[in-house]
Every structure is written in structure tokens, then in C-alpha cells.
Amino acid sequence: MFNKINPWSKRLQHSLELAKALYRDFRIYDFGSYALNRLTPKKGYSVQNNIAYGLKARHRLDLYRTSEPRVQRPLIVFVHGGAWMHGDKKDYGFIGEAFAKEGFDVAVINYHLAPEHIFPASIDDLSLALNYLTHSQQKLKIEVENLVLMGHSAGAFNVMSALYHPTPYSIQVRENIRAIVGLAGPYHFDYKGDPLCADAFDQDVPYQQVMPYYFVEHNQVKHYLFTANNDNIVGFSNSDELDQKLKALGNHSQLIQIPRVGHITMIGSVSSLFSRFFKTKAEIMRVLDEISPR
DSSP states (O other): OOOSSOOHHHHHHHHHHHHHHHHHHHHHHHHHHHHHHHHSOOOSEEEEEEEESSSSTTOEEEEEEESSOOTTOOEEEEEOOSTTTSOOGGGGHHHHHHHHTTTOEEEEEOOOOTTTSOTTHHHHHHHHHHHHHHHTHHHHTOOOSSEEEEEETHHHHHHHHHHSOSSOOOOTTGGGEEEEEEESOOOSOOOTTOTTTGGGSOTTSOGGGTOGGGGOOOOSOEEEEEEETTOSSSOTHHHHHHHHHHHHTTOEEEEEEETTOOTTHHHHTTSTTTGGGSSHHHHHHHHHHHHSOO
């Protein structure tokens, strides 16, 4: 899954093994995230759950407000992964806590899932959420002048596609997006017949008309592409080739490899319960400090 365009025969050989591994990891992660959220500290921030950013059931976000905001009160918008078919914001309270205690407000969003809702539904939802946050910043007591988009796996694809899309979105805070932090993101792969994510895309539409890699344009956004050294789901080439494409067009991009984590464990390692044992959160904080000093 999500590996760089490979010969069909090679993909077939590995597809079932990858499918089994990912479904197993998702089950483990679902159990683990429940435990993480139960044990996550509740001090140093407040949370408002199930804020409606649109009219449909999945148009909901949880907002974590820091008690010690940085200069310009920066906002992180986090988008979860799950092969566009799995996942829920309620499983990511530990993400809200991890960065709210560092001085960031954090919005963790839900979006519509496949197979009922295929690309670009999840990007439509992200665009809607960003515009809602813009319109509602006074009511929500947030600021959107210093915005960071962060996503894991499919969520990293979503945040990248919000900027690099075949039909550009009307995002009112586009000029306020300071950085994109993509964690183990699939940005350049052929989803045709993929056993895990084929149902998330129209199989009659070539990947070249979908992947954000093909729609990169020059801008002032800082891009931080994180990869997990033990990732057997998303191929390293996804981030490596996007990094090269971004730099070729004069954009800022950093390719950051995290040791001792896999595709799923990368996001879990951000939790305050485990972050001291891994480099993931420290590296994210390093890049956030570059764009939003205290």
C-alpha cells in the first residue's frame, strides 16, 4: 500500500501481507489509543468536543486550547490517518494534549470516510473546516494568523492536497498557512487495485490526476516531511520524491527520518507518555519552534 509506483506483479506479491499487517496494526492502535487517551494528563489545557464545522454528521472537530499561548497564539489543525476508511478524532486526544501544553491551540477534525465517500470528499471536509475556523475564531477564542496543518498517513495526504490539488480550493486562510507537517504521508503512489485503499478513490481516474505530487506550486509554506524508518506500509519514495519536487520549484522542504518507529507507532510515539523514548515529538517541536517561537 502507498508504495511508489511498482510493477503490478510485485505489488500483488506483497499486497495481502501488507493488508494483514495494516489491519492488525490498526486493531492494536485502536486499543492502544484508548489507553493513551485514558492516561493522558488533563492539566494545562481545556478541550471543547464535537464542534460542528458543517451540516453533516462527520463535520465535527475537537478543539484543545492551550493555557499558555505562544506569540500570535498559533493553531495546529490535525488530520488523522486510517487509509481514508478508518479513524476518529476521539482517538487523538493525546495529540491535542501533546501540543496544547507546548503553547499551541489544536483542532483535531473528523472527515467523511470511504467507501461511502471517496476522493476528494476528505479534502472538501478539510477545506470546510479551515474556513469554519476562520469565520468562528472570535467565538472559539482562537487565532488563525499562524496556522500549521499536520496529518498522519492518509491525513498527511489530505493536508498536502489542501494546497496541491487538481482544482485549487478556496481556503480563506491560505496565506496564513505557515507550515505543513506530514507524518508518514503517501503523496505519490498508484492506488489502482490496491487492497487497502482502492475503495477510497475512483478507479477510473489515473493517480496522476489525484496525487499532490503533480500539483505542487511555488509558495512560502514550509514543508516538513517525516518518515518512519521501519515503515512497511508507505514507501519512503513518497516523501523523498515530494521533497525533491518542492525544492525544484523553490519551496522550503525538510525530509526528516525518525528511527525505531513504524507506520502506526510513529503517531503513538508523539504521546507525552512515550515521547521521551523517541525522537518524533522532539523533531516536530524543533520545526514548530522554527516557525512559531515562544
